[in-house]
Amino acid sequence: MEETIFDKILAGEIPADIVYEDEAVIAFRDINPQAPTHVLVVPRTRMRSIADAPGKDIKTLGQFVQGIARTATALGLDDRGYRVVFNTGPDALQTVEYVHAHILGGRKMSWPPG
């Protein structure tokens, strides 16, 4: 798989505003925020998108999901709530081919999403 911008952030080669990290994930603020709080959670184990999840081990996937929840807690979003988005493939406008969860919060969301 080709190296992505998130590989470089994980390797410390380019800077990011990191808000949470643990042994399994790193979380940093999106460069183009769509809400008052907009953070990307990236697992240290590479996947192209969430569509690769069936081929990954349960521990890696579980730690990824726990990392998303822990990041939201660290951001103080638990009381008001937040949205988690996995853009997957061209119809969903996925632009970075390294799986990432968007955490969006700090405002009332609308539904359906655009």
Ligand code: DGP
């Ligand atoms: P997606 O469409 O789901 O692939 O979203 C990728 C997100 O990554 C997009 O919201 C902008 C963000 N992004 C792209 N390049 C960088 C970067 O260099 N730094 C940070 N912090 N975010 C980035």
